[in-house]
Amino acid sequence: MKRRWILILIALIFALAISILVSIAVGSTNIPLRTIAKIIVDHKRAFLSAEETIILQIRLPRVLLGILVGMALSVSGTTMQTLFKNPMADPYIIGISSGAAFGAVLAMRLSPTLVPLMAIVCAISTAFIVYNIAKVGGKLPVNTLLLSGIAVGYFLSALTSFMIFNSGEGLHQVVFWMMGGLWGANWDRVEIIILPICIGMVILYLFSKDMNVMLLGEESAEHLGIDVETLKKIMLIISSIITAAAVSMSGIIGFVGLIVPHIMRIMVGPDHRILLPTSALAGGILLVLADTMARTMGEIPVGIITALFGAPFFIYLLRSRKRLY
C-alpha cells in the first residue's frame, strides 16, 4: 500500500476519533472531556450517575449508530456509482429508500415498534424485485436495472403517499422518519446492524481491485479476467443489504451516500482500495458531526444538516478541481 494512502487513513481515523469525542461532549448538557475519559475507562459500577447515563446510554450508542449509518451509506454510494458508472447514483438508486419508507409507514399503522423490522424487510424485498425485473437471461444490464429501480421506486412512493394521505394522524412521525434522523438510537439498534454493515463493507473491500477494473468498462473487465456478471450481483446485493440496514434504523438520510464518494474521489483518486475505506471513514465523520449539530439545534432531521453544509462544500471542491472522477 502506498505511503500516501496510509497517511490519509491515519488522518481520517484521527478525525473520526475527535468527532466522536466532540459529539459525546456536546449536547443539552455539556460534559468536560476529562469526565468522558474517566467514564469510558471505568464504568463498571452498578449505579450510574446522570452524566454516565447520558454518555453510555444516550450519546455513545447514537454516535456509534451514526458512524455505522454514515459508513454504510458512503460505501454503498461508492459501489453504486461504480456499478452504474454514473455519478448521479446513490445508495437509494434502485428504490431501496421507497421500499423502506413503504415498510415504515405500513408498520406505523400497525405498531411503531415494528418500524425498523418492516423497513428492512421491505427495502430488501424491493431490491430483490428490482433485481429480478432487470435480469435478462442471467445478465444484469445496468441501464435496465436503473430504470426498473426508478419505476418500482415511484410505484412504492405512490402507495406510501396514498397511505399517508389516508391515515391523517401519525403523519408528522412518518414525515420525520422519511427525512431521516438518529433519535431512536439505542444499544439494541447498534447491535442489530453492526454485523451486517461491517461484514458487508469487508466483503465489498475484498472486491475493490475488481471494481477498479470495472471502471474500464464491462467488456474490458471481462477481457482482464473478471467475471463481471457475478461481480455486479455481489456489488448490488451487498450494498443493498447495508443500505437497508442503515435505512431501517435511521430513516432516509439523503446526500451522504451521494456526495461523500465524490469528495473522496476528488481527494484520493478513483482506486477503490483507498476510496472505499476513506469514504467509509468520511461518511462516519460527516454523519456524526451533522447529527451533533442537529441535536443541538433542537433535534431537527439530520438530512437537512448534511445537505445544508455538505452541498456548498462539495460545490467548492467541484469548482476548485473541476473533475468528478
Place this chain on the structure above:
Amino acid sequence: MLSVEEIDAYYGNVKVLEKINFSAKEGKLLGIIGPNGSGKTTLLKVISKIIKPSVGTVLLNEFDISKMGRRELARKMAVVPQESSTSFSFTAMEIVLMGRTPHLKRFETEGFEDLEVAKRCMKLTNCSNLAERQIDELSGGELQKVVIARALAQEPKVLLMDEPTSHLDIKNQIEILELMKRLTDDRLIVIAVFHDLNMASRYCEELILLKEGKIVSFGRTEEILTSETIRNVFDISASIKRDPLTNSLALMVIPKKKKEKEKIKESLRIHIICGGGSGSILMHSLDKEYEITAGVIHELDTDFEVAKALNIDMVSEAPFSPIGDERYEENLDMIRRSDIVIIANMPVGFGNIKNLYAAISAIEDKKEVLIIDETPIEERDFTDGEATKIFKGLREDGGIFFKDMHELLDRLESIITKNGKRALDQNSLY
C-alpha cells in the same frame, strides 16, 4: 495456434456469423476486413468469449476456450477495444498494472515483478514517459499505446485488436501498426479488424474478408485483395496495384460514374487528343461538365487508364504499335461528332502522328481546335520535324494555341460562349 471451427452466432434471432472457419498462426498478422455490419467485431467477440456462439468452437492450442475460466483465458488472450473509457483519473501506470489482474490471486496486490512487467510493456509500446500522467489527459494516440501496454501486461499468447488505429492520426497509425508487426514477430498471434484497406494490405500477411457474416475469402493478402473481391464485397470499384516504393498493395477507389451526369452544356462534345498522361487532368476537369471523348490512345498508357476509369468514350490502339487505319478512321468519326477538339501537350512520334493528321481534318471540318503548347513542339517532336510542320500548319489554319492547360481551362468558357453564338448565327442564316 488459434483455430475457429464452424462458428454460427446470433443476436436474438438474427444470424450474424455463419460457418466461420479459419486458423491463425504465431508470427503472422491476420487482418479481418469487410463492410460495416459484416460481423468483424462480432467475430472478435466470439473469439474473446464475450459472445457465445450457437454452434462451433474456438480452440487455442487445441484447448476449447469455452471450457476455460475467464481468468485463465485472460492470461492467454488480451483484447484492445476500439475505444477505451477514460472518465476517471487513474495514471497510465495504474492502467497498465490492471493488465496484471488475471495473474494476481483474488486478494493479492501487485508486487515488484508485476511492476517490472508493466514497465517493460510500456517501454515496448513506447509510452514509458506517460507512466505518471493521468489517462483522462492523454491524446488518442497516447491512450491507445497505454491500452496496448495493458494488454501486453497480461502476457498473452493471442492479441485481438478492434480497429486499433481508427481514431489516430497518420503518424500514430504507422507507429501502432509497426508495433503490431514487431509483436507478431515475437511469436504472438495477432488478429486485428481493419477499416483502412491500405493499412491492412500493407501490414497483414493474411486477410479474412467478411460479408454478411460469412467468410468470402481467407488467405494471403495479395490473393484476397483484388479489384474483383473489393467490388463484390464493398460494392466499389477500385484499382489495386503494387506500389514499387513500399512493395505493398495500394488501393485506389475509382469514383462511381455519375448516372446521367448533370451537364450544364449538355450538347457540347469535346474530343481530346492526348497520350503519355498529358490528357489525364483535362479529362478529370472536363468530364464533370461536358461530354468527353478521347483518342487515339494506346492501351497501358496513363491516359487510357484514366479514360477507362472515368468511363469516357475513346478509341484505343494496342500498346506499342502505330495507330492503324481502322482506329484512325474511328477517331475521325468521333471528331466529326464533337464540337471542340483539344490537342494535349503530348509527345509526338511515328506511333501517334496520325493523331495530328486527325487534327488537320478537324480544322478542315471547321471545328474549334485548341492546342496546348506548353513544351515547345520541337522538344517533343520525335518524327524528324513532321510534327513541327503540322503544328505550323495548324497555327496558320486557325488553331487556337494556349501556353498551358490552365490557360485553356480558364478561357474555355468564353470560347464556348462564342462557339454557341456562332452556332446560333449559322442557324439564323437558314
